Amino acid sequence: MSQKGEILIVGLGYVGHALARALEEADVPWIGLRRQPEADPRIRCVDLDGAGVDLSGLDTRRIVYLAPPPKDSEGDPRLRKVLEALEGQRPERFVYASTTGVYGNQDGAVVDETAPLHATTARALRRLDAEQALVAAAARWGTRWAVLRLPGIYGPGRLREEQIRAGLQVPCPEICPPGNRIHRDDIVDVILRLLEEDAPTGFFNLADNEHMSSTDFARAVADRIGVALPSCIPDLEAYYAAHPGMASFLREQRRIDSSRIRKALNWSPRYDHALAGIEASLRGERSGQTQA
Template identity: 40%
Template sequence: MKPVVIIGCGDVGRRAADLLLARHRPVLAVVRRSERARQLERAGIRVHRADLDAPDQVATLPLEDVPVIYLAQPPQPGVDDPRMGHFLAACAAHPPRRIVYASTTGVYGDQRGAEVTESTPTGPQTDRARRRMDAENQLRDFMAAHGTEVVILRVPGIYGPGRLPLERIRAGTPVICPDEAPPGNRIHADDLAALCVAALDRGKAGDIFNVGDGEHASMTEFIYAVADLADLPRPPCVPLAEADKHISPAMMSFIRESRIIKAEKGLEALGVQLRHPDIESGIRDALEAASRE
């Protein structure tokens, strides 16, 4: 059996690898850093080291007729994704059977709090989202030219063990006051990993699925919930008009893009039941995992 190749095997990739190995499916994790390679090898995961910014290294990947989960982020700055370009150039001679790509719900841009489905027109408004849109377009072109099946998952904010804003809360960084905080969207890392694996098995060529927990809690609600469950003081809040003075530009770029991501289509089509359909369940799990480390 050919291995599932996981490009960019970080936290979510490791969780996907564990799911696959538990089902006796071989995995090949592609990473750049030697430290990460050693961590994965100690966990019993085969590793191929390659720098996605180096076409000669990407060309060494064993990609012919394999299933791929692609989780690597595009490089910054810019509005395109040359890493995806290098990867697909390496695929051209011996195309993979299927590629599952984790994109971003940011490709929809600011929807002013409206509901967003997979049929909502895209309109990325940040370079971060434009890079993901470029990667999606490259994949669609590759599918048309080479017949590789492509499934795209549009992903919101990811949280889980090691991904909670505990330091921000301890530092007392202000949040936007609850009555002005726009809706948010997120997914627990375990649930995203499960969706990636399900898309390998049950997605259809050309499928695009939004993913998310369906709760749409604002960033403020999420941070308050983390603080409460971690037994920490809630941070102070500031009016939206004053937020730029207290909250980082990167965080403000997320807050300014308001939308409610509808993710039911993917859950039904892929047959996935979320382990953490609400933030309280997911935060408790993340805190308990951290306490065991």
């Protein structure tokens, strides 16, 4: 990666910390913004829900935005405050992590970046607002941008092991729809490439090619940690009644196609198959790579 100043990471959560580690290993300087204070002097404590955001003194030429919208908002006021603060120090490159939820329910169809956007859930509508705000600002500034539409993120510490050990209930395999996910380290790999001088601009899906259902994924994790799951639930509506938080995820059926980013970057995921990603995640947990 080119040594063109610091990378500004907005949102140092699960992916943000992994990205910071990767930049450090590549000897690329970075600065992070996070709500919670940390001892690392490279991390600035910033409240994106405050009256305004002060980015003075920061290198804003290359930005990776990983902060989620507020859960109770319409749109994404956090991102909009950051964009407002950037009016006087416009970035050259801006990478934003969005969600495949903006596609909504596609009835199990294969979905690429040309698919219609049928976002209906509040969380997907907030992300769609953020995408639109960024693209409008980037067009006004002449900023090169990339929006990564991400499905379920997994990796070390993100395998639902606690729930599995506690007896996680899952729908029976024959009724559980296909799923979409991406390993944390593959997200980091792509972000690093998108920060390069010649990186492409646009919307990009990022997902593995397996489309493993949530049931099969949970069973694969359980098998590898030596846990037997309880009997599966043979009816989806009964499952939704018992686990209402999962209804919106499983009712929105789609198979994410990430061919565009693979071709644009001449890149393939390290973990295009979930079993390899699960095993790598378990090894990562043992080596302590689970920081949120």
